[in-house]
Amino acid sequence: MADAAVRTIMNEFRTGIGYDIHRLVEGRRLILGGVEVPFQRGLLGHSDGDSLSHAITDALLGAVGLGDIGALFADTDPRWAGADSRIFLSHVAGLLAERGYQIVNIDATILAERPKMRPHINAMQAQLAETLGIEPARINIKAKTNEGLDAIGRGEAIGAQAIVLIAAEGRH
Ligand code: MG
Numbered sequence: 001m002a003d004a005a006v007r008t009i010m011n012e013f014r015t016g017i018g019y020d021i022h023r024l025v026e027g028r029r030l031i032l033g034g035v036e037v038p039f040q041r042g043l044l045g046h047s048d049g050d051s052l053s054h055a056i057t058d059a060l061l062g063a064v065g066l067g068d069i070g071a072l073f074a075d076t077d078p079r080w081a082g083a084d085s086r087i088f089l090s091h092v093a094g095l096l097a098e099r100g101y102q103i104v105n106i107d108a109t110i111l112a113e114r115p116k117m118r119p120h121i122n123a124m125q126a127q128l129a130e131t132l133g134i135e136p137a138r139i140n141i142k143a144k145t146n147e148g149l150d151a152i153g154r155g156e157a158i159g160a161q162a163i164v165l166i167a168a169e170g171r172h
Contacts, residue, residue, distance in 0.1 A: 013104070013167050016063030020054035021111075021152070021159035032110060032117070032158070033124030033141065034086045034131060039115045043158060046075035050085035052110055052141070055160035056128065057088045059106070063166045064096050086131045093132045096166060103134050104165040110143040111152050111159040117143035 024030075028042025033052045043049030057069045066072070073080050073088055080087075096103065106128070110117050121141050129136040146153035 014063045016059040016164045018055035018058030018162040020051040021157050022049040022051045023157050034127040035123045037120050047080050047083040047085050051158055052160040053085035053089055055162040057092050059162040059164040060092045063164050089131045100169045101166040104167050105138045106164045107140045108162040113145045113153055113155045
């Protein structure tokens with residue numbers, strides 16, 4: 001009975017949530033959602049430090065029940081040193097497709113005191129959509145400051161949150 005119930009669930013809709021944060025440092029490019037944002041500092045990380053792409057990757061992995069980004073792309077693996085995080089997104093999109101799932105929608109929030117994100121949101125949306133092989137209308141990206149509070153508010157880091165809905169083929 002329980003197995004049948006699980007199978008039914010697997011044939012319907014699933015959600016996933018993702019969160020990531022990287023430290024802002026001198027001497028790095030700032031990459032968010034696969035887009036370079038002009039700024040005097042960038043995000044420190046084993047890969048390109050794209051916290052938005054990492055949060056979305058984790059949300060997609062969570063939705064399909066495959067753990068998290070660290071399990072698939074270890075930050076000790078030299079293959080991912082300086083990696084373009086779009087590699088992670090496109091790989092995970094492939095894992096979803098292999099399992100018969102499609103992305104219904106992604107909603108994400110960038111948490112950054114500076115720089116202003118609004119001028120770059122459309123480019124991020126387009127880049128993420130292309131990388132994931134979905135229509136841009138399925139992705140919504142927002143940006144908020146932390147009102148001067150905590151490490152993000154002091155401009156020491158940029159974080160991101162994401163939530164996704166995926167559906168078995170033919171269900172949306
Ligand atoms: Mg990360």
